[in-house]
Amino acid sequence: MKTIVFLLLTTISISSFSQTKFEKGYLINLNEQRINCYIKDNDWKNNPTEVKYRVGENDETKIADLKNTKAFGIDNKVAYIRAVVDIDYSSGDVSTLSGKREPELKTDTVFLKILVKGEASLYYYENSSLIRYFYSTSSKPIEQLIYKEYINGDKGIFRNRDFTAQLWKNVRCPETSINIIKTIQYKAKDLIDYFRNYNECVNKSYTDYTLSEKKKLFSLTITPGIEMATMSIDSRETNLIDVNFGSKFNYRIGLELNMLLPFSHNKWSIFMEPTYQHYSGHEVIERTYYLPRDVDAEYKSLEIPMGLKYSFQLNKKSFLFLRGGMVVDIPFNSTITYTNQDRLYKILSGNSFTVGLGAQYKRLSSEFRYYGNRDILSSSMSWDTKYSKLSFILGYRIL
Incomplete structure (x- = not known):
């Protein structure tokens, strides 16, 4: 039995190594220069702080990070953009919820994952148990969509859903009612659908990067x-x-x-x-x-x-x-x-x-x-x- 377990673990290790491969993609440096290259696809669960790449498929491996890279992506798969943003680092753990309604913002430089890119764009950030969504429009820079759970004394858990007010003010079609806005949850599916519908409403072309990720679960x-x-x-x-x-x-x-x-x-x-x-x-x-x-x-x-x-x-x-x-x-x-x-x-x-x-x-x-x-x-x-x-x-x- 020990032999069987050893063989299984060995095979998994070998296959994991062999499947983390370099795929066609691009880098854009801080001087706005685009470099067509091969990106190491790690299928990042948490947003990366650096990425390994090769200019040629068999060239030496180099590292691009937040200090020298504005954006990068893998063709027809995923795209990230560098952003200096205010992030709410409030805990989402029920046992350590804050007693304040206001977000606890901290300025940080991160790579945001692009979910929808268009007249109004939607971005995603994940780090350990922290999940945050960001947005931008043609007239507004990237900022976080605010959602926070907090404790109000002995009255229980409350929710700051200021992101609905942000959408109502900055990303709204004329026919979108307040009742529609109120039903939106702070979840990928709801927000992706909303931004997709908005871009279609204003007759602007857009790219939905999540379409390439969808698989039959x-x-x-x-x-x-x-x-x-x-x-x-x-x-x-x-x-x-x-x-x-x-x-x-x-x-x-x-x-x-x-x-x-x-x-x-x-x-x-x-x-x-x-x-x-x-x-x-x-x-x-x-x-x-x-x-x-x-x-x-x-x-x-x-x-x-x-x-x-x-x-x-x-x-x-x-x-x-x-x-x-x-x-x-x-x-x-x-x-x-x-x-x-x-x-x-x-x-x-x-x-x-x-x-x-x-x-x-x-x-x-x-x-x-x-x-x-x-x-x-x-x-x-x-x-x-x-x-x-x-x-x-x-x-x-x-x-």
């Missing part, structure tokens, strides 16, 4: 497969009734729900895969001086593997993936029966873990997956039971 995949499972039952009281059913080939069918996580180029995702599985076994225990004993195992359950999945792209249509997580098992109509002794034990399974390695091409996928040992008579202290399996799974993405 959820996917649904049918996952049939075959499994080689082993089951053994050992009594802690006597070895006369111990039985090993050996390896059996079974079938399974599942439905995997996958949700992409919004960082690291969507390489990471969360998965959950309700799966029907069935194991059936029969053995005869033969001991000296004892009559043969028939033992039957009938094990049906709904397994629910859940955990993290890591993908790394080979080309535009195919990629490899690794997964790891826990397995919740819900048995039904499942028993261990000692026929000659009229003993019947109901299977109540414990949880286990799973790791897998697979490949996907377009909608089709295949995977080898290992399920660790689980105790299938977890309600009894008299038994030591083990059930594990290796699965080969095919997949077809339907959504």
Whole structure:
């Protein structure tokens, strides 16, 4: 098992390194000179303070930062602009909220991510748990859209939504009502939609940089497969009734729900895969001086593997993936029966873990997956039971 974990971690490390690549882009220095170059795409979660680039794809790596760079971007993907702005650094943590309504502004020089660029432009800044939105118009320089949660004595949490007044005053179409403004939340989707609609309203061309970022966050995949499972039952009281059913080939069918996580180029995702599985076994225990004993195992359950999945792209249509997580098992109509002794034990399974390695091409996928040992008579202290399996799974993405 340690070897499997080591190989998984090693593969993730290698793939992470190989995928952080230089892509076509540009830099604009403080003298307004544009340099076409290759930018190292780190899929920044927090706004960067510097960026690595190469003038030629195989040239030496250089660094552009806030001291010498006005703007940079990756073609058809993302753009950042240098700005000297007042930022509200008030805490958004409920346990450390300020008692003041007014924003706690501090002048700082940062790279702002451009979300929408036009007659009215929208920008984004994130640093750790701090998320702020900024805007500008053709007649107004970049400033923060003000939103702040604060505590008002013992009256609870209040919200300073001054950004709605800023939009009403500076970014508003004639037909936009105050009620529409009031419904806007301090969230990317609401603000992007508002700035997009405003630029269309004033008949000005604009660029929505978020369109290139949009990916299908959820996917649904049918996952049939075959499994080689082993089951053994050992009594802690006597070895006369111990039985090993050996390896059996079974079938399974599942439905995997996958949700992409919004960082690291969507390489990471969360998965959950309700799966029907069935194991059936029969053995005869033969001991000296004892009559043969028939033992039957009938094990049906709904397994629910859940955990993290890591993908790394080979080309535009195919990629490899690794997964790891826990397995919740819900048995039904499942028993261990000692026929000659009229003993019947109901299977109540414990949880286990799973790791897998697979490949996907377009909608089709295949995977080898290992399920660790689980105790299938977890309600009894008299038994030591083990059930594990290796699965080969095919997949077809339907959504």
